[in-house]
Amino acid sequence: MLRPSPARRACTALVSTVVAAGALAGCTADAEPTPDPTGTATSTAAGTAGDAAPAPSPTEALLTAGPDASSAVGRLVDGFPTDLVTVPADAEVLVSSAQPPDPAGLREISxxxxxxxxxxxLLDGVRATVLAAGFAETAGAAAEPGLAAQATFSRSEGQEIVIVGVLDRDGVRTLTLGGRVRTAP
Structure with a gap:
């Protein structure tokens, strides 16, 4: 059996001493109070309680004050331009939004x-109403991979745009529409 050399034993002892000294370096009598996640008093290393600094508070709100009036789940949001985009009678609205108009009268919709x-x-239903409102369908290539149908419409020299994509999965179609349109007040 081989025995470690005296140099190896000295090196091992030195490393152990340095590690122990480093671990003990944080243990002093005037250590700062440790934070208490419950918000109750904390104690210092010396063992006194109750004189801890107040717990920090968040600098910004995590939740908004109320629901976003520009979007709705399970229904059409108030102000959605149904004269421009009609919803099929048999469709289930998942989510909708209609932002307030910007200074130019354009609003983002989805x-x-x-x-x-x-x-x-589904695509023909959207196509009929937007073409009747003066939009032109832009020539496009085949639908993006994964989509069963896709179309883009624009008017006002491209200031207004409506983009539609239809996903076909498991016998159900999901239509996603987004755009920037000018609507009557």
């Missing part, structure tokens, strides 16, 4: 809905 209609019928 709509997600689920329907048993086929992708072509």
């Amino acid at each position: 709509l997600n809905l689920r329907s048993p209609q086929d992708a072509a019928a």
Whole structure:
């Protein structure tokens, strides 16, 4: 059996001493109070209680004061331009939004809905109303990978735009629509 050399034993002892000294360096009688997550008094290393600094408070709110009036879950939000984008009678609205108009009168809109209609019928429903409102369909290539149908419409020299995509999965179609439109007040 080999025995460690005296140099190796001295090195091991030195490393052990340095580690122990480092661990003990934080243990002094005037250590700062330790934070208490419960908000009750904390104690210092010397053992006194009750003289701890107040617990820090958050610098910003984690939740908004109330619900966002520009969006809705499970229904069309108030102000959504239904004259421009009609929702099929058999569709389930998942989420919708209609931001207040900007100074130029443009508002951001979005709509997600689920329907048993086929992708072509869903897209044709949107196409009919936006074309009737003066939008032009832009020539596009095939739908993005994963989408059953896709179309883009614009008017006002591109200031207004509506983009539609339809996902077909497990016998149900999900339509996603987003855009920037000018609507009547």
